Structure formats: structure tokens, C-alpha cells
Amino acid sequence: MSLKPRIVNFEETWGRLLETVQSVIQLGDIKRGTWSDRFSDVYALCVAFPEPHSERLYNVTKLFLEEHVDNLRKQVAGAGESLLSQYHRFWQQYSKGAAYMDQLYSYLNQHIRKQKMSEADRNFGAFTDTIEEQLMDIGELALDIWKRLMIRPLDKCLQELLLREMLKDRAGDDTQHTVLHSVINSLVEVEQYKKKQQLKLYQDLFEIKCLEQTGAFYRKESARLLQDHDCSQYMGKVLQRLQEEQLRSRKFLHPSSYHRVLEECQKRMVADHMSLLHSECRTMVRKEQRQDLSRMYELLKPITSGLSIMVEELEAHIIDSGRQAIAGLHGDNIPAQFVEAMLSLHIKFSEMITTVFNKDQLFTKSLDMACSSVVNKKLSSKHNSCRSPELLARHCDALLKKSSKGSSESELDDRLGQCILVFRYIDDKDIFQRFYARMLAKRLIHGLSTSMDAEESMINKLKQACGYEFTNKLHRMFTDMGVSDDLNNKFAKFSQEKETDLGINFSIYVLTTGSWPLGQSALTPFAISQELEKSVRMFEIFYSEKFPGRKLTWLHHLCTGELKLNYLKKPYIVTTTTFQMAVLLMFNNQDTVQYSELINSSLINEKELSKTVQSLIDTKFIEQNHEGPITENTSFTLNLLYSNKRTKFKITTAVQRDPPQQEVEQTHNAVDEDRKLYLQAAIVRIMKARKKLRHNILIQEVISQARSRFSPSVSMIKKCIEALIDKQYLERTTKADEYAYVA
Amino acid sequence: SDTHKQFPRQNGVETNTAMKSDFSERKANKLFEKYKDNSEDAILAEGTERFCQDLKVSPEDFIVLVIAWKFQAAVMCRFTRTEFIQGCRTLRADSINAIKAKFPDLRHEVKTDDAMFKDLYRYTFGFGLDTEGGQRTLPCEIAIPLWKLVFYYRQPPILDRWCNFLTVNQVKGISRDTWQMFLHFVEVIGDNLSNYDDNEAWPSLFDDFVEYENDRLKTLNQVEKEDNNQEETHLV
Numbered sequence: 001m002s003l004k005p006r007i008v009n010f011e012e013t014w015g016r017l018l019e020t021v022q023s024v025i026q027l028g029d030i031k032r033g034t035w036s037d038r039f040s041d042v043y044a045l046c047v048a049f050p051e052p053h054s055e056r057l058y059n060v061t062k063l064f065l066e067e068h069v070d071n072l073r074k075q076v077a078g079a080g081e082s083l084l085s086q087y088h089r090f091w092q093q094y095s096k097g098a099a100y101m102d103q104l105y106s107y108l109n110q111h112i113r114k115q116k117m118s119e120a121d122r123n124f125g126a127f128t129d130t131i132e133e134q135l136m137d138i139g140e141l142a143l144d145i146w147k148r149l150m151i152r153p154l155d156k157c158l159q160e161l162l163l164r165e166m167l168k169d170r171a172g173d174d175t176q177h178t179v180l181h182s183v184i185n186s187l188v189e190v191e192q193y194k195k196k197q198q199l200k201l202y203q204d205l206f207e208i209k210c211l212e213q214t215g216a217f218y219r220k221e222s223a224r225l226l227q228d229h230d231c232s233q234y235m236g237k238v239l240q241r242l243q244e245e246q247l248r249s250r251k252f253l254h255p256s257s258y259h260r261v262l263e264e265c266q267k268r269m270v271a272d273h274m275s276l277l278h279s280e281c282r283t284m285v286r287k288e289q290r291q292d293l294s295r296m297y298e299l300l301k302p303i304t305s306g307l308s309i310m311v312e313e314l315e316a317h318i319i320d321s322g323r324q325a326i327a328g329l330h331g332d333n334i335p336a337q338f339v340e341a342m343l344s345l346h347i348k349f350s351e352m353i354t355t356v357f358n359k360d361q362l363f364t365k366s367l368d369m370a371c372s373s374v375v376n377k378k379l380s381s382k383h384n385s386c387r388s389p390e391l392l393a394r395h396c397d398a399l400l401k402k403s404s405k406g407s408s409e410s411e412l413d414d415r416l417g418q419c420i421l422v423f424r425y426i427d428d429k430d431i432f433q434r435f436y437a438r439m440l441a442k443r444l445i446h447g448l449s450t451s452m453d454a455e456e457s458m459i460n461k462l463k464q465a466c467g468y469e470f471t472n473k474l475h476r477m478f479t480d481m482g483v484s485d486d487l488n489n490k491f492a493k494f495s496q497e498k499e500t501d502l503g504i505n506f507s508i509y510v511l512t513t514g515s516w517p518l519g520q521s522a523l524t525p526f527a528i529s530q531e532l533e534k535s536v537r538m539f540e541i542f543y544s545e546k547f548p549g550r551k552l553t554w555l556h557h558l559c560t561g562e563l564k565l566n567y568l569k570k571p572y573i574v575t576t577t578t579f580q581m582a583v584l585l586m587f588n589n590q591d592t593v594q595y596s597e598l599i600n601s602s603l604i605n606e607k608e609l610s611k612t613v614q615s616l617i618d619t620k621f622i623e624q625n626h627e628g629p630i631t632e633n634t635s636f637t638l639n640l641l642y643s644n645k646r647t648k649f650k651i652t653t654a655v656q657r658d659p660p661q662q663e664v665e666q667t668h669n670a671v672d673e674d675r676k677l678y679l680q681a682a683i684v685r686i687m688k689a690r691k692k693l694r695h696n697i698l699i700q701e702v703i704s705q706a707r708s709r710f711s712p713s714v715s716m717i718k719k720c721i722e723a724l725i726d727k728q729y730l731e732r733t734t735k736a737d738e739y740a741y742v743a
Numbered sequence: 744s745d746t747h748k749q750f751p752r753q754n755g756v757e758t759n760t761a762m763k764s765d766f767s768e769r770k771a772n773k774l775f776e777k778y779k780d781n782s783e784d785a786i787l788a789e790g791t792e793r794f795c796q797d798l799k800v801s802p803e804d805f806i807v808l809v810i811a812w813k814f815q816a817a818v819m820c821r822f823t824r825t826e827f828i829q830g831c832r833t834l835r836a837d838s839i840n841a842i843k844a845k846f847p848d849l850r851h852e853v854k855t856d857d858a859m860f861k862d863l864y865r866y867t868f869g870f871g872l873d874t875e876g877g878q879r880t881l882p883c884e885i886a887i888p889l890w891k892l893v894f895y896y897r898q899p900p901i902l903d904r905w906c907n908f909l910t911v912n913q914v915k916g917i918s919r920d921t922w923q924m925f926l927h928f929v930e931v932i933g934d935n936l937s938n939y940d941d942n943e944a945w946p947s948l949f950d951d952f953v954e955y956e957n958d959r960l961k962t963l964n965q966v967e968k969e970d971n972n973q974e975e976t977h978l979v
Contacts, residue, residue, distance in 0.1 A: 695944030718947040725920045726879065732920070736927070737944045 008048040013041050014060055021061070024104060025068060025097035025142075035104070043107045054111050058135075061105070065142055069094070069149040077154060084161050087154075088179040091186045094146060102139030109137040140193045147190045147201065155205055158183065162206060163213050169248060170217060180252050188254050199256055207257055211264050214245070218268035226273070231280040235295040238269045263302075270299045271306070278309040285313040294356045307362055315366040318349050322374030335394035342422045346371055368425070375425040385668060389428050392419060393435035400443060400458065402450045412454050420461050427711045429466055430674060434667045436462075437473060437517045444481050445509060445558050452481075466708060476515035484509040487543075494542045505562075506535040510543070510552075517670075518555060524605040526556045529582045557608075568642055575650040579604055579612040584621065587638045592625070596632040619651050679712055679720040684729055687741035695737045768828060770837035775827045786822040797839050803888075805895035809849050810842070812866045819870055854896045861926065867893045868922040880916030883909050890925075900934030908952050921946040 020038045023030055045053040072090045079086035102109065112135050136144060151158065162184060169175045187202040199207075218241070225237050242265055249261045270277065277296065284292045293310075300306035325341040349367050357363040375388045396419050399412060407415075426432055443449045459478060463471040488507050495502055511518070528536055536554070543552055561581035565572040576584065582602045586593045598609060610630055616622045622636045682705045687693060693701075699717055706712045721739065724730045733740045778790035786794065795802045814830025816822050822830070836842045853860045871889045872878050881889070887906045894902055905925075908914075924946050932938050939945075939953045 696942060715947050715950060718945075718950070721944075722918060722920060722946055726918050732924075732944070739944070 003043075003047075005047045005049040005052075006044070007050070008044050008053065010045065010048075010053050010056060013045055014057070017041050018060075018064065021064065021101060021104070022068075024100050025065075025094065027093055027097050027100075039104060039107070042105055046107050046111050052111075054108060057108060058112070061138060062141060062145070065145045066149060069145050073150050073153060076150070077157075083154075083157065084165070084183055085176060085179050087150075087158070087186075088182045090150075091146075091182060094142070095186070095189060098139055098142035098146075101142060102137060105138035109139075112137065137193075143190045143193060151187070151190065151201070151205070159205060159209055163209060166210060166213065166248075166252065167217070169252075177251055184252055185254055199254070202254060202256075207253075207260070210253075210257070211260060214261055215264050215268050218265050219272070222269040222273065226276075231277065232289070232292045232295070235277075235292065235299055238299060239295060241265065241269065266299075266302055271303050274303070274306065281310045281313045285310070285317045288352070290352070290356050297357050297360070301360075307360070311362050311366045314349075314363060315370045318345065318367060318370035319373050321345060322370065323377060326374060326377070333398075335391040336398060338388070338391040339395045339419060339422055342371065342375065342425075343418050345374070346421065372425045372427070375422065376427045385431075386428065388422075389426050389432035390435050390664065390667075392422055392426065393432050393439060395419060396436060396458065397439040397443070400450055400454055401448050409451070409454070412450070413457060416454065416458050416461060419458075420465055423462070424465055428671075429470065430678075430709045431668065431671050433470060433474075433709075434517065434671050434674075437477070438663075438667065440474060440477060441516050441518060444477060445511075446560070470709065473515045476512055480511050480515065481509065490546075491539060491542050495538060498538070500534070500538060502535045502538065504531065504535060506532075506539070508539060511555075513553075518558070524557070524608045525603045526578070526582070527601065527603040528554075528556070529585045529602075531585060532561075565642075567638070567640060570647060572644060573648045577612070577651075579608060580616060580651055583609075583612055583616060587622070591640070592635050592637045594632070595630055595634045595636070599632070615651065621651070675706075675710060675712065675716065676720055676723075678709070679706065679717055680724055682706060683717070683720055683724055684741075687730060687739065690741070692733060692738060692740045695739065698739060766832060766835045766837050768832075768837075771828050771831040772824075774831070774837060774839070775822075775824055779824075784824050786827065788820040791820050791822070798843055803892070805892055806846055806849065808867065808870070808892055809853060809863065811870060812863050813849070815866075816870065818872070818874065850896070860897065864893055864926050865923055868917075868919055880918045881922065882916055883914050886917045886922070899929035899932075901929060901932060901936075904956060905952060908955050912951070912955065914948065917948075918946070921948050924949070 017038055020030060020034060022028075042057070045057045072094065076083055076086045076090060116135055162180065165175050165180050169180075184202075184206060187205055188199060191198050191201050221241070222234075222238070225234050229237060242262065245265050246258070246262060249258045253261065277300065280292075281296065283289075284296060296310065297307070300310060322342070322345045325345060326338065329337045329341065331337075346367070349370075350364075353359060353363040353367060376386055377388075378386050396416070399415055399419070423429070423432065440455070443455070449455050456478060459471050459474045462474070487510060491506075491508075540552060543550070556578045559578040561576050561578055563574050563576060563581060563584060565574060579602070582604070583598060586598060586601065595613070598604075598613070599606075602609065604612070613622075613630065613636065617624055617636075620639055620642055623639050624630070625635045625637055628634075679702060682702050683698065686698060686701050686705070698721070699714055702717050703712060721730065725732070725739075728742055730739045731742050732738070775786065778786045778794045780787040780790055792802055795804075795807060798806075800806055810830070811819070811822075813833055814822060814826050816826050816830075831837055831842075834842060834845050836845055853863055867889055868881060871881050871885045887909060890902060890906065928945065928949055936953050936956055939949070941950050941953065
């Protein structure tokens with residue numbers, strides 16, 4: 001067969017073609033050969049000589065299809081009850097047939113496309129819509145005809161029937177799933193070739209009404225459910241309904257409708273009853289009804305800001321439970337109880353948020369807010385301080401101190417990690433740091449730490465949580481201890497080289513001034529006992545040789561000495577304070593010593609000395625020779641009958657169990673001073689960089705810089721600004737409310 | 744027309760010379776010598792008192808503050824020779840009577856001219872400060888009388904309440920910044936404390952004052968209400 005254009009008899013060819021086409025559209029059996037011949041016929045008509053018959057072919061084909069569909073419609077319309085299934089049957093056949101026809105006519109389609117392109121070119125892309133209407137691929141044409149001659153005339157009828165079937169399905173009656181799905185989706189498929197608004201027919205004809213009907217149904221349904229059920233049951237039913245509806249839309253509808261239907265149901269059954277649901281939130285949260293809460297969460301989550309009330313309720317509940325737990329603390333070991341309480345609060349509610357609220361960030365955040373609120377609760381509205389930083393520091397101290405309770409390294413590490421969890425919620429981190437530093441100093445100096453590894457690991461944990469600057473001093477304290485060990489070794493070598501026998505074991509710690517929270521104000525004068533003098537001298541020589549220019553201050557009140565008592569039945573080794581040692585050493589040469597002698601030789605001030613002497617009397621090392629208050633003339637005698645079950649022990653001074661209020665106050669005052677300095681430094685830093693700044697912006701910047709350490713009050717910042725104006729670091733500009741940096 | 748033009752100019756020159764002749768440095772120096780202290784080249788407390796006596800004003804009179812300001816006296820109760828002579832020159836007066844004659848003008852000026860008053864007000868802080876004693880803040884027992892004095896003609900509605908607040912709360916000192924912001928403060932507040940916004944860059948003492956006043960008014964209102972209630976019950 002030649003592809004060359006030739007004269008073609010249209011009538012005859014169309015006659016042949018029509019026969020095949022009729023069969024194709026009804027999915028009849030067609031032999032391969034026939035198919036190829038008809039395919040060529042289409043080609044021949046399109047390229048016919050002298051004039052191509054393409055337009056004519058298009059028109060007669062269109063006419064044929066229109067007649068065919070019209071015919072089908074009549075059958076459908078007359079089908080009565082089985083209208084939908086009839087429609088479904090025809091559509092299945094027609095849509096497939098149309099697709100085959102499109103293939104059979106593929107040369108004509110090509111031809112039409114070419115024409116469209118050239119016309120589009122001519123029109124510079126304008127009026128493409130009308131052209132598309134005029135000339136479509138045969139497949140498209142077939143669908144368009146179906147739409148015009150089948151769907152349009154029957155639209156009301158189809159709509160009604162479809163909606164009725166949906167309703168039946170909802171009521172639980174049997175429906176023909178496949179028929180419904182096919183009919184509904186035919187509304188989309190028939191428009192699928194379009195470039196835009198593919199879903200318009202589906203939406204206009206069906207979806208809108210369907211949503212309306214769904215809404216109406218669930219409005220009634222939810223009212224009905226609410227009448228017979230309490231909130232908890234209602235939520236259960238609603239969740240069930242929602243699930244059913246989701247299944248239903250997958251069964252019948254086009255995917256674009258899935259979320260719309262779901263939204264409609266949520267609106268009618270959840271959003272419309274929001275205030276009711278919200279009003280139940282409080283009791284559910286307070287009573288921690290997990291199943292209800294989980295249902296409530298599932299229902300409210302998709303609603304815009306639906307969860308906010310629940311989040312608030314949970315936060316309030318956590319705060320209340322936390323405060324109650326904290327307020328209920330009593331008896332011994334409040335610090336440990338406090339940390340335990342905070343921990344169990346946190347564990348309990350984070351578990352709840354994980355299981356009930358799907359780890360939702362909103363709830364996690366509310367837990368954080370609540371914990372922070374509990375931890376930072378002020379003692380009273382007037383009192384501006386909070387005990388948590390101190391309690392936490394004390395708990396850490398207890399954990400890190402040597403104790404009889406042996407716990408494994410990993411256990412200790414876990415517990416310290418738990419402290420960090422509480423620590424993160426503390427606003428006044430600087431107060432914690434002060435207390436922690438004080439206690440760390442005591443542990444290090446008196447060798448009370450359970451393990452240096454644990455100490456270091458805790459400092460590193462704090463560093464991780466709060467930054468290098470925060471733990472700077474703690475680190476220095478820690479390193480001082482290591483450096484001192486080294487110094488002791490070197491000093492021992494030094495004494496050997498000088499061939500000096502110190503006569504005693506002597507070990508020192510050199511502590512960097514400023515890094516250690518050790519006040520020097522409370523120092524009493526002290527004349528060092530003769531026995532120690534050589535060692536002290538030697539060390540001073542050694543140190544000044546090694547580090548010329550450094551100044552050593554002896555903190556005798558922090559030192560301890562070990563004495564061996566040889567005057568009793570058995571020898572004892574006792575650990576004493578330096579002052580106790582000084583007093584006891586006085587008895588080396590005589591058994592009775594007068595108070596005035598003690599004063600003169602030790603130079604210790606009255607308060608400290610009487611305390612020291614009292615501690616020795618209380619522990620029965622010495623006896624006061626006459627009853628009554630101690631005066632200069634009171635004399636003391638060594639108790640030669642002293643005995644103790646243990647041979648190595650420590651002379652206890654009257655240690656107050658609870659820290660004296662004074663110390664706590666001192667710490668708070670020191671923190672206040674630190675804060676002022678910190679704030680002033682921050683203000684100067686900011687202003688130096690910014691030169692000029694509005695009041696409020698400056699306040700904000702300062703607060704954000706300070707946040708990691710403490711939350712400063714605006715009034716404190718203001719006072720610092722004023723102090724800086726007074727010191728002429730800052731001045732007010734001519735603009736009200738603005739400051740400038742004075743270089 | 745020429746003569747017309749020339750006349751005022753001539754007049755001007757004449758008054759100028761007349762003014763010049765009003766002031767003689769010699770006479771001013773003589774006046775200074777009259778009150779000068781024996782030990783120092785300055786008029787001190789005793790001299791100032793005599794000076795005031797001759798001017799027929801009390802040393803606590805507002806006009807004395809104005810004179811000190813015009814003379815730019817650095818501290819209270821002390822005029823150095825340069826301050827005094829320069830001050831007389833500014834006033835164009837070299838005798839007690841001439842100075843007295845300037846009083847109405849001086850009073851009028853600070854009463855009506857806002858800029859002049861502001862200058863006087865700012866000057867007053869330094870005037871009260873004992874710089875030789877190393878003072879940086881003005882003790883309240885000095886600040887309060889100075890406030891009352893400097894606002895002699897322009898008393899702000901809240902001044903009494905402010906002074907009361909300072910006394911009751913035993914505020915120690917007033918910084919230069921607080922003193923100077925106070926003028927701005929009274930301008931903004933008027934007699935209504937609700938004009939105050941503590942988010943602005945006010946010195947914190949004003950925050951405290953406004954809080955104190957609001958608390959006081961609240962309790963006052965409560966007491967009044969209770970009183971009213973009691974009256975009502977009596978009536979019944």
C-alpha cells in the first residue's frame with residue numbers, strides 16, 4: 001500500500017469505517033487485519049487528493065458518537081431503579097471503546113494537533129480555549145459528547161441517586177460499591193483530558209452536595225449521640241464515625257475529596273462542640289483519664305488551635321501537682337526529696353505526653369513551662385528569692401560526698417544527670433553556682449569527695465548545660481587540686497635537696513584567689529605552732545623561688561592536722577583543726593595550761609579560741625579546772641584517762657547541721673553583687689557596640705544576654721543603667737528614652 | 744528721611760554707652776571687697792548673709808538662687824571674685840541698688856522663659872552639691888528645700904507628694920541624672936500619675952514613687968469606702 005495521497009471515495013470508505021467503529025465503541029471483536037485496514041483508511045482520508053477529507057471525517061464521526069450516546073442515554077433514563085447500574089455498564093464500555101477509537105483515529109488526531117499548533121501560532125497563543133472546543137482528539141471528543149449528551153441531561157437524576165446511595169451506605173444498608181465508585185469517578189474521568197478545572201464537573205455535580213449532605217447528617221448524628229452519651233462515650237463514637245467515613249470516602253470518592261469529607265465530619269462533630277469538649281478537658285486532665293485524654297487529643301489535634309485549652313489545662317495541672325509535692329516536703333533531707341519530687345513529676349508527665357499525646361511538641365513545651373514555674377516559684381510575693389538553686393546544690397553535694405551508702409559509678413552518674421535535668425529549669429543559675437562552688441570548695445579542701453572523676457564529670461555536665469564561663473571557676477578549683485599534688489611532690493624533693501628535715505608530714509593546697517569562694521574577712525590572727533613553723537617557712541621559700549611575685553595567704557581556719565597521742569593507754573591518731581592542734585600542742589610540755597597562756601601563744605581571737613577550747617572540753621580531751629565561765633585565769637588540765645573505742649578519729653567541733661541562715665544570706669548578697677557587675681558589664685558591652693540605643697531595646701538585649709545565668713528584674717537593670725550614667729559610661733541623648741555610650 | 748534713619752541709630756549708640764557707663768569694674772570690685780572674707784579672695788557664708796541683708800532679701804529667697812545662677816556661683820554660700828565681677832557684668836549692675844533694680848526683670852525671666860528656667864533648674868543641682876566634700880549625689884535634706892526653692896514660681900502639682908515620698912522612705916541621695924530627669928518627669932506627669940509609663944527610660948526612683956503613690960491612693964480609697972459604709976449603717 002502506498003502512502004502517497006490519492007483520490008479516495010469518502011462515502012465508500014466511511015461506510016467501511018463506520019462498521020468497525022460501531023463495533024469498537026461496543027468493545028466488539030475486531031480482527032487484526034481489519035483494524036490495520038481501517039487504520040489505513042483513516043490515513044487515506046486525511047491525506048486524500050485533491051482535497052483531504054479530514055474535516056468531513058471528523059464531523060461524521062462526531063455525529064456517529066452523538067447518536068450513539070443519545071441512544072444509550074435513552075436506555076439509561078428508562079432503566080428506572082437500575083439507572084445507576086445501567087449507566088455504569090455503558091460507561092465502562094463506552095470509556096474503553098472511546099480509548100480504542102482514539103487509537104484507531106490516531107492519524108486524524110495527529111492531523112488535528114498539527115492544525116491546532118499552526119493556528120495557535122497564528123493567533124500568538126490567543127483564543128486557544130475556543131480552538132480546543134472546536135477541535136479535539138477523537139478520544140476527547142468522545143468524552144465531551146458523553147458529558148454533554150449523557151451526564152448533563154441526567155445530572156439531577158444522577159445526583160439524587162448517588163446521594164441516596166451514599167446515605168444508604170451510611171445507614172449500613174447494602175450498596176453496589178463498584179457501581180457507585182464507577183459512576184462517581186466517571187464525573188472526573190470524563191474531564192480528565194482538560195488542562196484545567198478537571199474536577200469542576202465532579203465538584204459541581206456531586207462533591208458540593210455530597211459534603212452538604214455529610215455535614216447535615218453528622219450535625220444530626222452528633223446531636224443524637226450527645227443526647228444519649230457522656231463526653232467520653234461521645235468521643236469514642238465520633239472517632240469510630242470518623243474512621244468509617246474515611247473508609248467510605250476511599251470506597252466511593254475521588255481522592256481529592258478524602259480530606260474535605262473528613263474535615264466536614266470533624267467540623268460537625270468536633271469543632272461545633274468545641275466548648276463542650278473544652279469544658280470537659282479540666283476534669284479529664286485533673287483526673288488524668290488517659291483514654292479520654294488520648295481520644296480528646298486525637299479529636300482536637302486537626303482543629304485549628306483546638307488543643308490550646310488542653311495544653312493550658314495540662315500545664316496548670318502539672319504546676320499544681322508540682323507545687324503540692326514541693327510544699328509537702330518535710331523532715332530530713334529536703335534537698336534529696338526536692339530533686340526526687342521534681343524528677344518524678346517530670347518522668348510522670350513526660351511519660352504521659354509520650355503515650356497519650358503522641359509526644360506532641362505543644363505538650364512537651366507545656367511540661368517545660370510548668371516545671372520551670374514549679375522550680376522557680378518564689379517563697380512569697382515579697383520574698384524575691386527561691387530555695388531551689390540552694391536545694392539542688394545541696395543535693396549534688398550529698399551525692400558527691402563520701403558516704404557510707406556505696407553506690408556504683410554509673411548509678412552516681414545517672415543521679416548527677418538527673419540533677420542536670422532539674423538544673424536546666426532553674427532561672428537563677430548563678431545562685432546555684434555560688435552554693436555549688438562553696439560546697440565544692442569544702443569537699444575538695446577537706447577531701448570529702450567520693451570520687452574526683454565524678455566531680456569532674458559533674459562540672460563538665462554543668463559546662464554542657466550552661467557554657468564555659470559558668471563553670472570557669474569550678475574548673476579552676478578542680479585544677480588547683482591537681483596542681484597542688486604536683487607542688488607537694490616538688491616540695492618534698494626541694495626539702496630533701498636542702499637536707500632539711502621538717503619533722504612532720506606536710507601537705508598543702510595552693511588555691512587561686514578569686515576562683516575559690518573563700519572569704520578572708522573572718523580570719524583571726526594566728527601564731528603558728530612552733531612544730532609547724534619550719535615547714536611553713538620552707539614552703540614559703542620554695543614557693544617564692546618557684547613563682548616569684550606571687551603572694552601566699554595562709555588560710556589556717558581551713559587546715560587540719562593529724563596528731564598522735566602517746567600519753568594515753570593506747571596510742572590514738574586524731575584529726576583536728578589547726579586551732580585545736582595549737583591548743584593541744586601546748587600540753588606537750590605541761591599538763592595544765594592557763595587560758596591567758598593560750599591567748600598569748602596562739603594569738604587566736606577570743607571568739608575562735610573559746611569555741612576551740614569548748615570543743616576540746618566537750619570531747620573530754622581537757623578539763624576545765626573550775627566551773628563557771630572561762631576567764632583569763634581559768635586553767636585547763638589534760639585528761640590523762642581519755643579513752644575511745646576507735647584509735648583513729650576526728651575531733652568533732654560543734655557543727656551546725658543546718659547551714660546557718662547567715663551563710664545563705666551571704667551567698668544571696670554575693671550573688672546580688674555579682675549580678676550588678678554582670679549587668680553593668682553587659683550594658684557597657686552592648687552600648688559600646690551599638691553606640692546609641694533605645695531604653696526598651698537595651699533592656700531586652702540585657703535580659704537575653706543574662707538569661708542563661710539568671711533572669712534579671714527590669715528594676716535592677718534600670719539601677720545599673722543609672723549607676724553607669726552616674727559613672728559617665730552612658731549619657732541620655734536629646735531624644736527621650738535613648739542612651740548613648742560615652743567613649 | 745535721612746535724619747529719620749539716623750536718629751534711632753544715634754539713640755542706640757547713646758543707650759549703649761549709657762549702659763556701659765552703668766557698669767564700672769572698679770565699683771563692682773569695691774562692692775566685692777565690702778563682703779569679701781578676710782581669709783580668702785571670696786565671699787563666704789557670712790559675707791553672703793550681709794550681702795542679702797543689704798539687698799533686703801532673706802538668704803533663702805528664690806531671688807538669691809537666681810543671682811547665684813546669674814553669677815554662675817559653683818557652690819552654695821560662696822562667690823569667688825571672678826564669679827562676682829563677671830556676674831555683675833552680666834547683670835550690668837555694680838551697686839546694691841542697681842542689683843535690686845534688676846530683680847523684677849530676673850523674676851520675670853525665669854517665670855516666663857522655659858529655656859531660662861531649665862537652665863536655672865539644671866544649674867541648681869551643682870549649686871547644692873558639696874563637690875569639695877566629694878559628693879556625687881545630693882542628700883535629700885538639701886535636695887528637698889532646693890526643689891521647693893527652684894520651683895518657687897512654677898510649683899508642679901506633685902512636688903509635695905514627691906517630697907513626702909522621699910522623706911517617708913528615707914531616700915538617701917538624688918543623683919544628677921534623677922535631678923535632671925525630674926523636670927521632664929513633672930512635665931510629663933502633670934497632676935495625673937496615670938500618665939506615667941514605667942517602660943520608659945525613667946530613673947528607677949520614679950518607678951518607686953509612682954508605685955508608692957498608687958498604693959497609698961488605693962488604701963486611701965479603701966478607707967474612704969469603709970467610712971462611707973459605716974456612715975450608711977449609721978443612717979439605717
